[in-house]
Amino acid sequence: MKIAVDGMGGDHAPKEIIRGCIQAINEIKDIEIFLTGQRDLIEEELKKYQFDHTKFHAVYTSEVITNEDKPVQAIRKKKDSSMVVGLNLLKEKKVDGFISAGNTGALLAGSLFRLGRIKGIDRPAIAATYPTTKGISLLVDAGANAECKPRNLLEFGLMGSIYVQKVLGKKDPSVGLANIGIEEGKGTQLIKESFELFQKTDLNFHGNAEVRDLPTGIVDVIVCDGFVGNVILKLTEGVAMTIMSMLKGVFTKNFMSKIGAMILKGSLKEFKKNMDYTEYGGAPLLGVNGAVVKAHGSSNGKAIKNAIKQAKAFVEGEVLEKINQEIGRIGDENNG
Amino acid sequence: MKIAVDGMGGDHAPKEIIRGCIQAINEIKDIEIFLTGQRDLIEEELKKYQFDHTKFHAVYTSEVITNEDKPVQAIRKKKDSSMVVGLNLLKEKKVDGFISAGNTGALLAGSLFRLGRIKGIDRPAIAATYPTTKGISLLVDAGANAECKPRNLLEFGLMGSIYVQKVLGKKDPSVGLANIGIEEGKGTQLIKESFELFQKTDLNFHGNAEVRDLPTGIVDVIVCDGFVGNVILKLTEGVAMTIMSMLKGVFTKNFMSKIGAMILKGSLKEFKKNMDYTEYGGAPLLGVNGAVVKAHGSSNGKAIKNAIKQAKAFVEGEVLEKINQEIGRIGDENNG
Numbered sequence: 001m002k003i004a005v006d007g008m009g010g011d012h013a014p015k016e017i018i019r020g021c022i023q024a025i026n027e028i029k030d031i032e033i034f035l036t037g038q039r040d041l042i043e044e045e046l047k048k049y050q051f052d053h054t055k056f057h058a059v060y061t062s063e064v065i066t067n068e069d070k071p072v073q074a075i076r077k078k079k080d081s082s083m084v085v086g087l088n089l090l091k092e093k094k095v096d097g098f099i100s101a102g103n104t105g106a107l108l109a110g111s112l113f114r115l116g117r118i119k120g121i122d123r124p125a126i127a128a129t130y131p132t133t134k135g136i137s138l139l140v141d142a143g144a145n146a147e148c149k150p151r152n153l154l155e156f157g158l159m160g161s162i163y164v165q166k167v168l169g170k171k172d173p174s175v176g177l178a179n180i181g182i183e184e185g186k187g188t189q190l191i192k193e194s195f196e197l198f199q200k201t202d203l204n205f206h207g208n209a210e211v212r213d214l215p216t217g218i219v220d221v222i223v224c225d226g227f228v229g230n231v232i233l234k235l236t237e238g239v240a241m242t243i244m245s246m247l248k249g250v251f252t253k254n255f256m257s258k259i260g261a262m263i264l265k266g267s268l269k270e271f272k273k274n275m276d277y278t279e280y281g282g283a284p285l286l287g288v289n290g291a292v293v294k295a296h297g298s299s300n301g302k303a304i305k306n307a308i309k310q311a312k313a314f315v316e317g318e319v320l321e322k323i324n325q326e327i328g329r330i331g332d333e334n335n336g
Numbered sequence: 337m338k339i340a341v342d343g344m345g346g347d348h349a350p351k352e353i354i355r356g357c358i359q360a361i362n363e364i365k366d367i368e369i370f371l372t373g374q375r376d377l378i379e380e381e382l383k384k385y386q387f388d389h390t391k392f393h394a395v396y397t398s399e400v401i402t403n404e405d406k407p408v409q410a411i412r413k414k415k416d417s418s419m420v421v422g423l424n425l426l427k428e429k430k431v432d433g434f435i436s437a438g439n440t441g442a443l444l445a446g447s448l449f450r451l452g453r454i455k456g457i458d459r460p461a462i463a464a465t466y467p468t469t470k471g472i473s474l475l476v477d478a479g480a481n482a483e484c485k486p487r488n489l490l491e492f493g494l495m496g497s498i499y500v501q502k503v504l505g506k507k508d509p510s511v512g513l514a515n516i517g518i519e520e521g522k523g524t525q526l527i528k529e530s531f532e533l534f535q536k537t538d539l540n541f542h543g544n545a546e547v548r549d550l551p552t553g554i555v556d557v558i559v560c561d562g563f564v565g566n567v568i569l570k571l572t573e574g575v576a577m578t579i580m581s582m583l584k585g586v587f588t589k590n591f592m593s594k595i596g597a598m599i600l601k602g603s604l605k606e607f608k609k610n611m612d613y614t615e616y617g618g619a620p621l622l623g624v625n626g627a628v629v630k631a632h633g634s635s636n637g638k639a640i641k642n643a644i645k646q647a648k649a650f651v652e653g654e655v656l657e658k659i660n661q662e663i664g665r666i667g668d669e670n671n672g
Binding site (some may be wrong): 242243250257282 | 552575586587591595596598600604648
């Protein structure tokens with residue numbers, strides 16, 4: 001399995017990206033890494049590690065797409081960037097999957113331009129893993145499409161359901177519409193119309209999923225437009241971070257509270273692990289013709305390694321093939 | 337100051353409602369309560385308390401609007417309900433303000449029908465207090481209008497800004513659009529167009545407020561459509577509750593962790609108080625012709641007392657008069 005990795009994307013590139021690649025080579029079976037990026041930086045960083053060199057290939061590039069770049073422009077102009085070159089490797093089938101922790105908009109635009117959409121998919125989406133007390137839910141769309149039509153949400157639900165089955169290994173995953181109440185008829189016009197479309201499919205449709213219940217894993221696939229999806233992701237992160245920092249204040253308030261916190265150290269560590277995004281890899285782009293995974297911008301080595309593991313499962317699960325098969329059927333039902 | 341209170345609305349009515357009213361009479365200066373509700377239940381409950389009877393007036397009603405009732409229908413048909421009778425007292429100026437912990441949709445519809453809108457306000461909104469690490473932000477709209485136009489968001493911002501000045505006592509409050517990024521041009525069409533309208537006003541416009549930063553109190557007034565606002569409120573509550581219940585697991589895991597938790601008890605109590613909605617009263621309806629406050633459905637006595645205090649500040653701050661004055665000015669600017 002050959003995975004290309006954007007060596008220059010992300011807050012801690014190339015250092016943590018390379019660390020993750022080496023970890024992947026050393027820990028994951030049957031993996032070969034194609035790292036794109038600037039020669040001098042890569043060579044300098046690689047000196048730190050011991051690894052099987054037959055499993056690592058550097059592809060040197062001269063340009064970098066930053067978070068400040070405008071996505072479409074950047075993809076068109078920076079043809080020798082680590083991101084565009086990585087996408088080309090995937091397009092030319094020199095690799096099986098591609099990972100980037102860089103500019104999300106550029107990765108999405110680049111995937112659309114270079115790889116194209118799966119036939120029958122109107123709008124590709126970003127599918128984010130959403131940690132819950134029951135494990136992981138998949139949130140689609142996490143931010144690719146701010147404005148959506150009901151048909152788009154239906155596609156998100158179908159693609160998400162397939163991904164959860166094939167990559168996360170959950171049979172017959174439940175699919176719910178993120179909403180402000182569970183009763184049919186709640187929410188926006190978009191949700192009401194999408195509700196009707198979902199009812200006509202053979203997806204395991206849960207109906208409306210009250211946003212208050214999302215953190216407890218009420219559904220396996222959370223469907224919403226990209227604006228609401230991004231609000232859900234970022235607010236969850238913001239609330240969790242705020243509470244954690246308030247707790248830190250509690251634990252370090254005085255001598256006695258420090259002792260209390262010390263006693264709790266082990267249990268708290270486990271608790272933090274549950275909320276740690278680095279455990280869950282990245283966010284697959286669903287609906288483009290290729291296995292592309294967006295890693296978190298602030299990914300460390302472990303997060304990159306897990307994103308590589310995830311891309312491998314994405315390819316092995318034949319997610320794209322399955323979406324190709326199923327999308328026709330949904331289309332027929334909704335046109336018929 | 338005369339405040340009417342819906343004695344039958346809320347999960348713990350009439351018991352906790354009456355408890356809150358008695359607390360208000362005993363603790364808040366210059367307050368008279370008009371409690372609407374079923375005679376036998378009120379009389380039974382009142383036996384428990386010592387209070388100044390000249391400050392308490394029961395207004396007996398025969399019907400109750402439940403959470404299962406359809407708002408518009410309920411308001412039209414249940415004319416002798418505790419909610420409709422309370423709104424009538426306000427309309428007839430027998431009281432200065434009205435509080436209900438009952439059916440939110442019905443309270444909104446009833447306020448619109450019985451009190452009407454402030455001239456120049458297209459869509460009244462629910463303004464919720466949003467607890468942050470810096471104190472309180474005001475979230476408008478918290479759920480009254482699922483679909484909005486830019487003009488609506490502008491009105492929410494103006495009304496919210498006035499409320500925060502006059503009731504929460506904050507000078508020149510900052511007003512931000514809840515969004516998935518801070519750059520101008522981020523988000524939905526609605527937000528982009530609203531951004532332009534806000535820029536033309538003399539409000540203290542912060543620009544886009546990244547939802548991740550809302551829990552840290554990045555702006556004083558959070559403006560959004562009612563769907564997104566309700567998502568923000570409910571998800572914040574859901575994430576906080578989930579983390580608290582996970583923490584409870586950490587604290588009771590074994591003998592040693594119980595000791596650790598016991599040492600931290602005092603600091604944790606303070607921490608919980610910060611996140612306790614009962615401290616903050618209720619959600620004012622902004623844009624209707626009357627000081628109406630929606631208390632949380634699960635309000636206990638303390639929450640009701642704080643909602644009464646809030647309604648008093650709402651009236652004393654002359655919020656409605658100020659909205660009346662300011663709305664014309666905003667209208668002119670945007671039409672001119």
